[in-house]
């Protein structure tokens with residue numbers, strides 16, 4: 001019996017950076033969530049945040065912001081150029097968000113507006129911005145004032161997402177590590193299964209939106225494939241479930257997009273909080289990170 005595969009075997013591309021902004025797509029996913037739950041207090045606010053992210057992304061695009069990349073992981077160099085881009089992005093993001101909040105129902109958002117105004121002032125200070133930047137890339141999120149965390153993380157997402165659209169990775173590149181993003185060394189939000197990827201499972205970066213390949217049915221934390229099991233909550237009618245590892249007591253959300261056109265890992269994660277709560281109650285931990293929910 002021959003062990004050589006014949007025909008139809010495609011080369012696996014291990015790293016798939018995004019090609020353009022994903023924010024218009026995320027807004028569609030939020031709109032769909034709002035249609036299903038018109039009284040949600042959270043979704044309209046998140047839509048303002050994502051709109052502001054899109055404005056900041058387009059500003060970087062028109063300025064043709066540039067970055068320094070390296071051949072090996074992590075591909076991004078977290079240097080002065082990246083810091084400057086983060087500062088500029090945070091300024092643009094705050095301005096765009098303020099404009100969205102001020103146009104209507106600003107009384108509902110007075111506390112938020114106060115926080116955004118305070119952040120606008122804070123990020124003019126280069127040293128303070130550098131501190132925030134380092135807090136984020138080292139995931140020392142507790143060090144960032146709670147009321148400013150979402151806005152700073154949203155700005156960092158735009159910076160790294162835009163950087164990733166400028167990155168070219170050799171299709172033959174083999175990954176050195178699988179647990180963190182090969183571009184920015186941030187954790188994944190979830191794993192995803194997309195029609196375009198021929199049944200291959202990828203992890204999805206919580207910041208730069210790059211996908212990197214991981215073998216199916218293995219735990220990304222302890223690489224065990226012994227007792228990985230899937231937890232779904234049928235009642236939620238969601239394409240998102242959780243892959244749970246009984247070896248190291250961790251889980252990671254898993255998004256199957258092969259049957260759903262509009263499903264965003266960040267938004268589906270928020271819509272499946274009951275899975276998160278259920279697993280947390282059973283003492284399972286996750287290394288997944290959702291910057292919209294911090």
Ligand SMILES: [Zn+2]
Nearest residue numbers: 181184205208
């Ligand atoms: Zn990344």
Ligand SMILES: [Zn+2]
Nearest residue numbers: 219222245248
């Ligand atoms: Zn494990």
